[in-house]
Amino acid sequence: MHNRPAIAIAGSLNMDLVVSMERMPKQGETVKGEQFHTVPGGKGANQALACARLGADAALIGAVGDDAFGSMMKQQMSTNNVRTDAIATIQDAPTGIATIMHAANDNSIVIVEGANGICTPAWTERHADIIRQAQVLLVQLEIPLESVRTAMQIARDSGVLTVLNPAPYVELPDDMLQLADYITPNESEFESLTGAVYGTEEELEEGMRQWGKEGPTLIVTRGGNGVSFLKDERLHTIKAPQVEVVDTTGAGDCFNGAFSVAIASGLDLEEAVAFGIKAASLSVTKFGAQAGMPTWEEVDAG
Numbered sequence: 001m002h003n004r005p006a007i008a009i010a011g012s013l014n015m016d017l018v019v020s021m022e023r024m025p026k027q028g029e030t031v032k033g034e035q036f037h038t039v040p041g042g043k044g045a046n047q048a049l050a051c052a053r054l055g056a057d058a059a060l061i062g063a064v065g066d067d068a069f070g071s072m073m074k075q076q077m078s079t080n081n082v083r084t085d086a087i088a089t090i091q092d093a094p095t096g097i098a099t100i101m102h103a104a105n106d107n108s109i110v111i112v113e114g115a116n117g118i119c120t121p122a123w124t125e126r127h128a129d130i131i132r133q134a135q136v137l138l139v140q141l142e143i144p145l146e147s148v149r150t151a152m153q154i155a156r157d158s159g160v161l162t163v164l165n166p167a168p169y170v171e172l173p174d175d176m177l178q179l180a181d182y183i184t185p186n187e188s189e190f191e192s193l194t195g196a197v198y199g200t201e202e203e204l205e206e207g208m209r210q211w212g213k214e215g216p217t218l219i220v221t222r223g224g225n226g227v228s229f230l231k232d233e234r235l236h237t238i239k240a241p242q243v244e245v246v247d248t249t250g251a252g253d254c255f256n257g258a259f260s261v262a263i264a265s266g267l268d269l270e271e272a273v274a275f276g277i278k279a280a281s282l283s284v285t286k287f288g289a290q291a292g293m294p295t296w297e298e299v300d301a302g
């Protein structure tokens, strides 16, 4: 059984405005939606909630607006045992939102950052102790890059492990990459990172070998095809368990949260990836980015 690791998460909180449909529209096409839901999301909040649901002491550094969505997001975090003392309430920006087109096996997302864009390096610095006291810092890229860098630098200076989920992809300066212990792009983010396209397993293996030489430990998430990393220089892929997919939104966030908790609990790389992928596959069986985040016991039993 695991201990209760402390995970610091610096990242976004969004209200997700989700239209569900049977299939995604093609470019220029109108399709009839089936349902509309407003549910809590945002990569930072999703990852924090995933960690807390798995039993970690999770604290989120972030920002919301002084509006209804902002209080709902904070309420959602505290109800789910995520510490909210480092979530700023900003007067002159709205809470971030994401408009999501959702079909069972697919989604497409547009975000409007709002208050997430005002989660500043100074705010992050002010909550440095949360990072220093954690075993793992988990970050993504929906808050300003400089704030992510500040958080990672604080972690590195105090010997805290860092997991960088480079999503949504933005170009990352080399010195920032060096602050990451683990980096977890999905396949298209990895292609953006390297500026190459990988059509076969062999090409992916070679791409990972080349890119991974000196940087952080590279873990590429591949949706229903599983998660790949290098083991003795060879591509090693842990397959995703087959499940009935309801909503893939937040699956990557669940993987990152679960992986971070597993690493902080002392699991090795392969065990932590396997744990993360089991958790993520459970998360897609429920609707909404956060509703399907599993407990440790559920992952163990899966």
Ligand code: RIB
Pocket (backbone or CB within 6 Å): 012, 014, 015, 016, 040, 041, 042, 043, 046, 097, 098, 109, 111, 142, 249, 250, 251, 252, 253, 289
């Ligand atoms: O990773 C899924 C999340 O991305 C959604 O919850 C949405 O808010 C966007 O940030």
